[in-house]
Amino acid sequence: MKKLILAATALAMSAGMGMTETVRLGTEGAYPPYNFINDAGEVDGFEREFGDELCKRAELDCTWVTNDWDSIIPNLASGNYDAILAGMSITPEREEVIAFTQNYIPPAASAYAALSEDADIEGGVVAAQTGTIQASFVAESGATLLEYATPDETVAAVRNGEADAVFADKDFLVPVVEESGGEMVWIGEDVALGGGIGVGLRQSDTELREKLDAVITEMKEDGTINEMIKKWFGDEAPLFE
Template sequence: MKKLILTAAALAFTSGAALAQDVVRLGTEGAYPPYNYIDDNGEVAGFERALGDELCTRAELTCEWVTNDWDSIIPNLLSGNYDAIIAGMSITEERAQKVDFSENYTPPSYSSYAATSEDVDLETGVIAAQTSTIQSQYVVDTGATLLEFPSFEDSLAAMLSGEADAVFADKDTIVPVVEEGTAIFVGEDVPLSVGIGMAFRKSDPELRETFDAAIVSMKEDGTLNEMIREYLGEDSPVFE
């Protein structure tokens, strides 16, 4: 990977440029473990909570967390309900027409199928996936029958109850389910994502640049890879 060079001075400059607002509101779903979820204390937790807090510390920003349903997470960013999205959002050309993405904070990774039995026909069966995701579009493209749900948890429940033959999602979200013994991997891993990034309004380039600088600094010092391994698992792809 070509080395990314961004000096501490550049980080401080972009941070200062973004401080026109007192508090930066980070929007997340709170229902996509291990990326983001609500813990027993009612607080946002997971990989993206730890990542977002560290990014805000490095950028010297005061941040607060806001939760929003996935299916309206971009519209509510655009309407000003929060200032950035950090919610397991894959970077796609379609989404980039509406929002600006940061540097990716995960490398390209796989999507996977899970089911309760190996005897599943993924080409003609009923596949559950979260609505408005790269996985739901892929299921449509394969010709299988898609059952869309507002959250990963709902799509997983549909598979476990037998309403769907399998569930299809980011592999990192499937791994804990398989490790618990409630499902097994079926079929082949599918490379769909070019990475996950934060999303910003196109009218906020300075704020995006501030977080870009912080993400790059975490890539360069190895902190981001350490965080990926801790929260997403030792087998999750890391930056080289």
């Protein structure tokens, strides 16, 4: 009888260990410091560190998948991965298609950068990454919008004369401007867009969303997210209060 009880216990434990939920995290891998591919060929950046900690606390077995930005929502819907961590701002338009957790980065500034302080950002040609809140803003601003598949292409468009300026998350543009040796300069005022950045999920995955929301709340309250934000975006970055 004792052997039968022990065997049953072992079987129950092994079954429980096998119940760990596997979640595939989709990211772009081309938007530093949010996410990028490092020299070892692995996903890196703020969202890698945040996502790994999120999964650890939620007791999820997570793997990372890279996907081009312009198809990142359709491939979530088709089941190629289970969640998006890719610097994606929460907007009403996106919430019609997918669900979001609460934000894990507060609303942050978008900005213009150009080769000259005289660049025309109101009536000229402005480059932005396709499918972003920045592209939507430019389209409604009166400027001519040039959309590109990757953020690096938007900067290249300015440098090769295709566009007068680039409009993107300021966090992405800061190292571009600082490392340009004076070639790239800031234009105009910063613009606040969106409701912060959240984890994108299929609308049907309510249980996963609730689980992730609970952990994000915990990470906000204990200061973990703020420390990660300061590490990757600097001491001047907006933090959670």
